[in-house]
Structure formats: structure tokens, C-alpha cells
Amino acid sequence: MMVTMLQAKLHRARVTHSELEYEGSCAIDGTLLDAAGIHEYQQIDIYNITNGERFTTYAIRAEADSGIISINGAAAHKAKPDDIIIIATYTTLDQRELASFKPALVYVNAQNRIIRTSSSIPVQLVNAK
Secondary structure, eight states, rough: OEEEEEEEEEEEEEOOEEESSSSSSSEEHHHHHHHHHHOOOOOOEEEETTOEEEEEEEEEEOOOTTEEEEEEEGGGGOOOOTOOEEEEEEEEEEEHHHOOOOOOOEEOTTTEEEEEEEEESOOTTTTTT
């Protein structure tokens, strides 16, 4: 049996540009791509925390340490500068691979600078009593 798993996540990145006339894709600071193990032209899913939009595109490399997160082409209708987003990639693994698999989780601040990395998500119940 094959299982689709979260491979990488850039958590709470801030959109810096929205370029409707660009060919398409999402330009991502190269340092963030490397930290998450996301490849240029790899399919990515974007979850817009600000407005609830969810869409699929592909990653392209922006200048390292630039902080750039640019939503381009038709997707520019789904995210605007200052929107907060999650960028995720997925992979399909077999049962043997699952035993040792850990995702790459990259957490960023408001300037899209890495504040921490992890390989697990702590469960936090907001309204737990």
C-alpha cells in the first residue's frame, strides 16, 4: 500500500508580491526552498490563511535571503501582498519508507526569515479545557 504524506511545509509565510501578468508559479526565496527541500518546478499546494483560498502551482527559485514569496499568473487572484500562507509539498511512500520518514517543517517570521525548523507538529488544542 502507498500512502501520501506531507513532505515539506513553509508555515505562515507572508506574500510579498502578486504578479498577475507573470507566466505562472510561485517564486520562493531560495534559502526557504533549500531549508524545506523543495525543488524548483516541484508542485506545491498553497493554503491562504488570510482568505481561505487553496490552490496548486509550482515553485520557482527567487534570490536567496530575499524574503520573496511571489504569487504569479492566475493564482495572483487568490493571494495578495501581506496575505499569510502555508506552502506544502507531498510525497508518496510505501510501508517500508513510512517507518523512518520525517517531513521538513520550516517556520518563518513576518519577513520570511527562518525562525525554526522541525520534523513533527505538536498537537495544540486551542479551546481545550
